[in-house]
Amino acid sequence: KAGVTQTPRYLIKTRGQQVTLSCSPISGHRSVSWYQQTPGQGLQFLFEYFSETQRNKGNFPGRFSGRQFSNSRSEMNVSTLELGDSALYLCASSLTGQGNQPQHFGDGTRLSIL
Amino acid sequence: GENVEQHPSTLSVQEGDSAVIKCTYSDSASNYFPWYKQELGKRPQLIIDIRSNVGEKKDQRIAVTLNKTAKHFSLHITETQPEDSAVYFCAASPGGYQKVTFGTGTKLQVIP
Numbered sequence: 001k002a003g004v005t006q007t008p009r010y011l012i013k014t015r016g017q018q019v020t021l022s023c024s025p026i027s028g029h030r031s032v033s034w035y036q037q038t039p040g041q042g043l044q045f046l047f048e049y050f051s052e053t054q055r056n057k058g059n060f061p062g063r064f065s066g067r068q069f070s071n072s073r074s075e076m077n078v079s080t081l082e083l084g085d086s087a088l089y090l091c092a093s094s095l096t097g098q099g100n101q102p103q104h105f106g107d108g109t110r111l112s113i114l
Numbered sequence: 115g116e117n118v119e120q121h122p123s124t125l126s127v128q129e130g131d132s133a134v135i136k137c138t139y140s141d142s143a144s145n146y147f148p149w150y151k152q153e154l155g156k157r158p159q160l161i162i163d164i165r166s167n168v169g170e171k172k173d174q175r176i177a178v179t180l181n182k183t184a185k186h187f188s189l190h191i192t193e194t195q196p197e198d199s200a201v202y203f204c205a206a207s208p209g210g211y212q213k214v215t216f217g218t219g220t221k222l223q224v225i226p
Binding site: 004033035040041045050058090097099100104105106107108 | 120159208215
């Protein structure tokens with residue numbers, strides 16, 4: 001089985017722009033979670049999607065949004081980019097998103113804001 | 115919400131020695147505790163996990179212990195090797211729909 005695939009791997013944007021990141025889960029996995037990883041902060045939970053519905057959301061401003069398509073692929077959008085949004089954005093998939101299921105991570109998208 | 119604290123933030127050991135990483139959690143409802151290893155420039159990978167109905171779990175050189183009363187769990191790596199050098203993250207989840215809370219990570223360096 002192919003693993004979790006994230007595109008693009010690297011992005012450079014300027015303040016005020018918006019960006020869309022993509023995540024394709026492992027085949028058969030219906031839950032996709034997104035995390036922001038920064039040095040010293042570890043992995044911060046953004047949101048989780050299952051069957052095209054957002055079920056959980058972390059403590060991030062409304063500039064961070066996402067969606068999931070019928071094939072379980074997910075996108076994350078960040079509008080009005082700020083310097084502090086520079087980070088590695090990871091997505092992870094699991095079968096049904098139950099809390100006691102292992103998550104499988106992608107390689108991430110490294111976003112740099114100039 | 116859940117809060118997971120992880121110590122130490124950095125750990126250096128000689129090859130062959132043991133390494134211990136400790137985590138505490140705040141939500142007594144948490145019942146699933148995975149550990150992830152992230153090598154430089156790579157994705158986090160699950161290395162071991164434990165559920166709240168189990169006190170200890172071992173897989174070759176790694177083991178995890180859980181103390182539900184103290185809300186404390188630990189990762190033990192024995193006979194460390196240079197390839198164990200990485201950042202290790204603990205995490206806790208209350209079950210239900212997935213909202214996993216991660217610790218801030220421990221950078222382990224194994225010195226040959």
